[in-house]
Amino acid sequence: MEALDYHAEERRKAEFNLDEMKIVWAGSRRNYELSDRVARLVASDPVFRKDNRTMLTRKDLFKDTLRKAAHAWKRIIDLRLSEEEANMLRSYVDQPAFTDLHWGMFIPAIKGQGTSEQHEKWLPMAYKMQIIGCYAQTELGHGSNVQGLETTATFDPQTDEFDLHSPTLTSSKWWPGGLGKVSTHAVVYARLITGGQDHGVHGFIVQLRGLDDHLPLPGITVGDIGMKFGSGAYNSMDNGLLRFDHVRIPRNQMLMRVSQVTREGKFVQSDVPRQLVYGTMVYVRQTIVSDASCALARAVCIATRYSAVRRQFGSQNGGPEIQVIDYKTQQSRLFPLLASAYAFRFVGEWLKWLYTDVTQRLQANDFSTLPEAHACTAGLKSMTTSVTADAIEECRKLCGGHGYLSNSGLPELFAVYIPTCTYEGDNVVLLLQVARFLMKTVSQLGSGKKPVGTTAYMGRAEHLMQCRCEVEMAQDWLKPSTILEAFEARAVRMSIACAKSLGKFSNPEDGFAELSPDLVEVAIAHCQLIVVSKFLEKLQQDIPGKGVKRQLEILCNVYALHLLHKHLGDFVATGCITPNQGALANEQLRLLYAQVRPNAIALVDAFNYTDHYLGSILGCYDGNVYQKLYQEAWKDPLNDTVVPDGYLEYLRPILKQHIRTARL
Numbered sequence: 246m247e248a249l250d251y252h253a254e255e256r257r258k259a260e261f262n263l264d265e266m267k268i269v270w271a272g273s274r275r276n277y278e279l280s281d282r283v284a285r286l287v288a289s290d291p292v293f294r295k296d297n298r299t300m301l302t303r304k305d306l307f308k309d310t311l312r313k314a315a316h317a318w319k320r321i322i323d324l325r326l327s328e329e330e331a332n333m334l335r336s337y338v339d340q341p342a343f344t345d346l347h348w349g350m351f352i353p354a355i356k357g358q359g360t361s362e363q364h365e366k367w368l369p370m371a372y373k374m375q376i377i378g379c380y381a382q383t384e385l386g387h388g389s390n391v392q393g394l395e396t397t398a399t400f401d402p403q404t405d406e407f408d409l410h411s412p413t414l415t416s417s418k419w420w421p422g423g424l425g426k427v428s429t430h431a432v433v434y435a436r437l438i439t440g441g442q443d444h445g446v447h448g449f450i451v452q453l454r455g456l457d458d459h460l461p462l463p464g465i466t467v468g469d470i471g472m473k474f475g476s477g478a479y480n481s482m483d484n485g486l487l488r489f490d491h492v493r494i495p496r497n498q499m500l501m502r503v504s505q506v507t508r509e510g511k512f513v514q515s516d517v518p519r520q521l522v523y524g525t526m527v528y529v530r531q532t533i534v535s536d537a538s539c540a541l542a543r544a545v546c547i548a549t550r551y552s553a554v555r556r557q558f559g560s561q562n563g564g565p566e567i568q569v570i571d572y573k574t575q576q577s578r579l580f581p582l583l584a585s586a587y588a589f590r591f592v593g594e595w596l597k598w599l600y601t602d603v604t605q606r607l608q609a610n611d612f613s614t615l616p617e618a619h620a621c622t623a624g625l626k627s628m629t630t631s632v633t634a635d636a637i638e639e640c641r642k643l644c645g646g647h648g649y650l651s652n653s654g655l656p657e658l659f660a661v662y663i664p665t666c667t668y669e670g671d672n673v674v675l676l677l678q679v680a681r682f683l684m685k686t687v688s689q690l691g692s693g694k695k696p697v698g699t700t701a702y703m704g705r706a707e708h709l710m711q712c713r714c715e716v717e718m719a720q721d722w723l724k725p726s727t728i729l730e731a732f733e734a735r736a737v738r739m740s741i742a743c744a745k746s747l748g749k750f751s752n753p754e755d756g757f758a759e760l761s762p763d764l765v766e767v768a769i770a771h772c773q774l775i776v777v778s779k780f781l782e783k784l785q786q787d788i789p790g791k792g793v794k795r796q797l798e799i800l801c802n803v804y805a806l807h808l809l810h811k812h813l814g815d816f817v818a819t820g821c822i823t824p825n826q827g828a829l830a831n832e833q834l835r836l837l838y839a840q841v842r843p844n845a846i847a848l849v850d851a852f853n854y855t856d857h858y859l860g861s862i863l864g865c866y867d868g869n870v871y872q873k874l875y876q877e878a879w880k881d882p883l884n885d886t887v888v889p890d891g892y893l894e895y896l897r898p899i900l901k902q903h904i905r906t907a908r909l
């Protein structure tokens with residue numbers, strides 16, 4: 246018997262080749278096949294079950310995480326998975342764990358900041374997980390201000406060692422994932438001091454726990470920082486605290502690609518820019534952009550599938566009520582998020598390319614593109630995570646009351662996701678970095694230095710400052726060059742207006758601080774332009790499959806025009822478009838929503854998420870929502886007994902008293 250599919254009719258409506266769209270989403274046929282195989286492997290393995298984890302106590306949840314990580318490692322070894330497949334497997338397990346930091350930050354920090362001798366010594370042990378590491382940068386007193394870190398690493402020429410010390414309470418390391426209970430090692434960021442001189446913050450490899458007994462080494466105090474937001478969620482991670490009481494490590498455990506300390510204690514700064522000490526953050530920010538598209542796609546998939554099942558109002562002559570996805574308000578809230586998921590996917594792909602390119606250049610000692618890589622990773626990390634965090638909450642609301650149930654998957658997804666707006670750089674702090682980069686670019690416009698890469702449009706500032714949008718009818722907004730020019734003109738006009746305002750301050754830093762809210766808006770306008778332009782570039786590629794490119798064009802237009810509608814004030818105030826052209830954009834947007842509607846379910850099917858990974862009754866593939874919700878309710882421990890524990894002690898006395906007073 247064929248399995249019941251409540252979405253069958255919706256799936257029949259699709260106007261494009263779903264298999265080809267899955268390949269576009271995955272990036273290539275190879276990626277699609279790999280990720281499909283690995284996702285199914287995880288979904289079919291009972292050890293990776295996750296439907297009960299919000300009920301677990303912190304200790305049980307943590308032990309469950311250790312069990313899953315150990316099992317994942319066994320599967321990786323037994324099946325001889327490649328590094329790429331292993332990463333996929335860990336992400337489909339979908340439970341934050343110390344391994345995220347070991348593979349995602351500890352190893353990249355050694356690779357990026359270590360010398361070849363250090364690579365040879367540490368990486369083989371780390372790859373085999375004979376040592377497990379974390380990234381210990383943030384302190385109780387300082388996170389964003391990395392230069393303000395207080396932990397010291399003082400060189401002792403007599404013993405050829407560094408003395409690591411936590412001089413104050415606020416210098417305690419605080420937050421590093423994997424540190425609390427698991428890591429045997431850490432890359433610790435500390436102020437380097439030689440001969441009484443402070444050389445700023447550098448990275449050091451430090452052993453924290455014994456490899457035989459897992460006990461902290463002498464002079465080290467280490468533990469977990471406590472429960473975090475939500476049940477389940479990020480509490481599977483042992484974010485930790487760490488203090489050093491004059492802990493000694495050999496000199497060759499300072500990561501010495503950027504700067505060195507000689508046997509005599511001389512500090513040597515190499516030709517490599519100092520900012521490479523921040524290199525691991527650039528790498529991770531780039532990965533966070535791709536992850537944003539995954540998290541957003543998950544939330545959108547749940548909300549879209551449920552919106553097609555859910556019906557409210559409008560029954561005619563006893564017929565079915567209206568599917569909530571047919572309400573225009575539902576579409577205007579949901580479809581821009583669907584379009585954003587695709588937009589972030591493509592900008593993530595491009596950012597990965599940019600990062601690979603900058604890494605190759607750095608290896609050849611070409612540091613010219615580092616500032617742009619920093620600005621792009623910082624800005625796009627900030628923009629995509631802020632949008633995604635808000636979008637998950639919007640998807641919860643789009644699912645009405647049932648969205649608030651834990652088994653909708655949305656509360657946990659939200660709780661796990663929101664710290665992304667803070668970690669790896671607070672989103673506002675990062676946008677201010679982008680703004681600095683933009684103001685610098687504007688200030689160099691007259692100097693003959695041609696802006697390149699994502700700021701190349703500023704080289705056309707003269708034209709963009711006075712160009713007029715030629716839209717006369719709603720459909721004129723479908724022209725890619727019209728959209729692009731509107732976004733470029735808005736970004737450049739906002740940048741130049743801010744630069745002019747900055748020029749009125751005698752002290753530029755005072756001006757920057759005073760105008761920082763406006764500068765954040767400038768940075769957002771620039772980042773939105775990047776995403777729009779990369780989506781348009783994607784459409785220049787040869788995209789096979791019936792109707793696939795057409796759907797992507799529709800989504801690209803939805804993405805751009807919903808931003809234009811949302812930020813209409815910017816576009817009109819800078820004179821890029823008239824209020825009437827704004828109204829035409831909105832009219833076009835409504836027409837586009839109607840074109841997305843028949844394809845909505847297939848567009849989320851293209852993410853190819855298993856029910857295991859989605860972890861949502863509302864988003865399950867077959868759409869059999871009500872029966873599953875009903876069955877699931879009975880599994881709640883509160884329903885184990887008909888009369889609840891506590892009835893005799895607390896309820897009955899009140900009820901009896903009520904009867905007595907009623908009799909009086």
Ligand SMILES: CCCCCCCC(=O)SCCNC(=O)CCNC(=O)[C@H](O)C(C)(C)COP(=O)(O)OP(=O)(O)OC[C@H]1O[C@@H](n2cnc3c(N)ncnc32)[C@H](O)[C@@H]1OP(=O)(O)O
Pocket residue numbers: 345346349350380382383388389390391392422520521523524526527529615616619667668669670671674675678681
């Ligand atoms: C695996 C996934 C799980 C992840 C879990 C989360 C893990 C973590 O959170 S780890 C901790 C992450 N911490 C952070 O992100 C801290 C955020 N703070 C910072 O990055 C910085 O210190 C920052 C950029 C805000 C300010 O740094 P500061 O040194 O004061 O910089 P500033 O004076 O503004 O800039 C100095 C120069 O360096 C440049 N610069 C700053 N950062 C970088 C960078 N990462 N790369 C290249 N250049 C950089 C600036 O552009 C500036 O250049 P210029 O002089 O040409 O204008």
Ligand SMILES: Cc1cc2nc3c(=O)[nH]c(=O)nc-3n(C[C@H](O)[C@H](O)[C@H](O)COP(=O)(O)OP(=O)(O)OC[C@H]3O[C@@H](n4cnc5c(N)ncnc54)[C@H](O)[C@@H]3O)c2cc1C
Pocket residue numbers: 346380381382383386387388389390419420421422479484664667668669670671672673674677
């Ligand atoms: C779940 C989680 C995991 C983490 N994992 C790690 C890890 O593995 N390793 C690690 O080292 N760290 C880790 N961190 C720490 C994280 O990187 C920091 O919390 C983050 O960089 C933000 O720094 P902060 O906490 O100092 O925020 P703050 O800088 O104190 O921010 C507080 C407020 O001040 C504002 N603000 C700060 N500076 C400025 C400014 N110059 N201008 C305008 N506004 C400003 C911010 O916008 C924010 O609103 C983790 C944090 C979390 C939540």
